[in-house]
Amino acid sequence: MNKREIDEVLEWMWMSREGSQADNSNDLAECDRVNITDGILADVEAAGYILRRGNEFVFTPKGESEASDLIRRHRLAERIVVDVLGVGGREVEDTACEFEHVIAPRLTESICTLLGHPRSCPHGLPIPEGRCCREARQSVESVVVPLSALKIGEEAYLAYISTRDYPRLQKLISFGISPGIRIKMLQKFPTYVIQAEHTQVALEEKVANCIYLWRGRRQERRTPA
Numbered sequence: 001m002n003k004r005e006i007d008e009v010l011e012w013m014w015m016s017r018e019g020s021q022a023d024n025s026n027d028l029a030e031c032d033r034v035n036i037t038d039g040i041l042a043d044v045e046a047a048g049y050i051l052r053r054g055n056e057f058v059f060t061p062k063g064e065s066e067a068s069d070l071i072r073r074h075r076l077a078e079r080i081v082v083d084v085l086g087v088g089g090r091e092v093e094d095t096a097c098e099f100e101h102v103i104a105p106r107l108t109e110s111i112c113t114l115l116g117h118p119r120s121c122p123h124g125l126p127i128p129e130g131r132c133c134r135e136a137r138q139s140v141e142s143v144v145v146p147l148s149a150l151k152i153g154e155e156a157y158l159a160y161i162s163t164r165d166y167p168r169l170q171k172l173i174s175f176g177i178s179p180g181i182r183i184k185m186l187q188k189f190p191t192y193v194i195q196a197e198h199t200q201v202a203l204e205e206k207v208a209n210c211i212y213l214w215r216g217r218r219q220e221r222r223t224p225a
């Protein structure tokens with residue numbers, strides 16, 4: 001049995017325990033599922049990820065941590081697909097199911113930080129915490145908010161621009177609005193006016209709502225390397 005099949009079993013067990021397995025509209029329901037048979041469960045047990053207890057299986061510590069990582073990657077992938085790429089509907093799961101297997105584990109924390117340590121996936125299911133989330137909680141509030149949430153005079157750093165409208169994206173980039181720059185809110189009404197590094201830019205509300213910023217200390221910014 002290959003690693004991918006083991007992953008599918010661990011995710012399925014995690015979701016059964018969480019009670020989200022029953023809802024077919026959620027999460028992993030759309031992924032290519034392995035057909036979980038007694039033989040496959042016996043193989044996963046032999047690999048040290050699960051243990052039989054009476055009629056059911058439970059995770060070993062190794063299985064628990066592996067399953068938590070997988071679910072975390074899948075749900076962070078969903079957030080990227082929905083929040084950053086602006087994808088909706090059926091494409092969400094198709095893309096997220098592939099993403100979870102291709103995101104390098106060492107990039108997970110960077111992605112989580114980029115997204116502001118989200119607590120739940122777009123389906124509302126909890127994202128298991130990583131070390132980055134625990135560290136962020138102990139330090140100054142560090143969350144990603146839409147530009148429109150900034151108060152007048154408040155500064156933050158651009159995390160990402162969520163739009164599928166490429167001409168709009170190009171236009172923003174031509175104003176120097178790109179990830180990592182510092183933004184200060186100058187005016188919110190009748191239009192948004194921001195200071196983006198050395199340039200002042202006026203933005204409509206719908207544009208301001210696609211720009212996401214980090215509030216918090218600058219050293220917490222980490223972009224995928």
Ligand SMILES: [Zn+2]
Nearest residue numbers: 027121122123
């Ligand atoms: Zn989800």
Ligand SMILES: [Zn+2]
Nearest residue numbers: 112117132133
């Ligand atoms: Zn995190």
